[in-house]
Ligand code: ATP
């Protein structure tokens with residue numbers, strides 16, 4: 001039987017729990033930081049280690065059959081992939097936040113303001129829903145320092161505990177979307193025996 005390929009995050013917040021989940025499913029594989037692809041010894045599966053942002057695209061194009069990635073990344077990349085299973089880890093919320101002394105108190109106050117984010121696609125559709133016209137400043141990281149530097153009036157960023165916001169003098173005032181890690185699959189995987197076995201094992205681990 002042909003091996004399936006699953007893409008997981010190479011390093012970062014989802015890496016360890018993704019590896020642990022697969023190990024808990026009884027899969028036997030080496031997890032060297034240096035190798036980008038590894039074959040499971042006792043199951044028809046190969047594991048690809050990728051940047052999380054690239055995972056939905058690999059699955060959409062069918063280069064990987066499966067992937068484990070945050071819902072926030074799936075939405076941001078607007079990828080056409082199938083949701084197979086919620087995994088219960090990597091929980092976080094994309095929130096709007098402003099400096100503690102800001103006059104912005106609620107969503108409608110964002111009209112005409114600028115917002116820094118690494119999630120322009122999700123933010124744009126959120127603002128459209130609320131009929132808010134704001135200037136989206138897309139930056140790839142360290143979003144929390146943008147208001148202090150004068151780049152933006154507000155930020156839209158991923159929050160789990162809120163500690164980073166607080167230590168940068170920011171307070172959250174609205175939730176944009178919540179997210180957790182999801183097992184995604186490419187089109188055309190229906191009734192695949194390897195997938196069915198893996199799904200069963202994942203569900204019993206969860
Ligand atoms: P990569 O190098 O793979 O691109 P990254 O820096 O984009 O990694 P991480 O910070 O490792 O991403 O976060 C991966 C995912 O973990 C996020 O997309 C999100 O779904 C989830 N997550 C959970 N809690 C947090 C948090 N506090 N901050 C950021 N992401 C979080």
Ligand code: ZN
Nearest residue numbers: 051052053054
């Ligand atoms: Zn990333």
